[in-house]
Amino acid sequence: MIASDLHSGVEQLGEMIAEASIVVPFTGAGISTGAGIPDFRSPGGLWTVNRPIPFDEFVASSDARNETWRRRFAMEPTFAAARPGRGHRALASLYKAGKIPAVVTQNIDNLHQMSGFSADDVVELHGNTTYARCIGCGQAYALSWVKQRFDMMGSAPNCAACEGPIKTATISFGQAMPDEAMRRATELAQQCDLFLAIGSSLVVWPAAGFPLMAKESGARLVIINNEPTDQDDVADLVIHHDIGEALGPFVGN
């Protein structure tokens, strides 16, 4: 059911949260656009201008690795300046209150951690772009370490331990979904009694399957998104408004 206006949507959402014992939020780009992170998939977004470099190309070609890193460094002022918005802060409040055990996210921006979630309680389906990892051995690297060596050598460095290629800790196109994150997201979707799909157009699979999985497991489903989604029909409540405005009243609760 689509909320007739923002006020009644917020009121119904408040009742549903009060009645629920386990609330699981699932977040997409829309929660972060207000916090300064552009939506790469949107028309005119970065990925419509620069074709994303698929995983196998990154592994096979040092040119592809250098280009990937140049693009990432160019984005650094944006990622470094982003701060959690009202949506992030509202979820962090409900997390601290014990309503939310963990957040499942498609975002790679680290803003849930920055808002107060323990890193262990952020289930990242697409990884995290604020640090890097060796593809070979998994060793973590700070971006500043990669940048320093890139500037020194003019090309992307390899792992100091195993010589493997180093990539941001994100899931690239053509790269397998992370097993542990998928397992935890499945478990959370099946255990919760209220599932909140926030700022996701629910078109990227397999991530878009989690709201339906929660619904089929008996949870209520709320969709909060500026635009209609394919799953509005099955949701118990749909709020087509700005996420900061819809979740703002829950900051500090």
Ligand SMILES: [Zn+2]
């Ligand atoms: Zn390594």
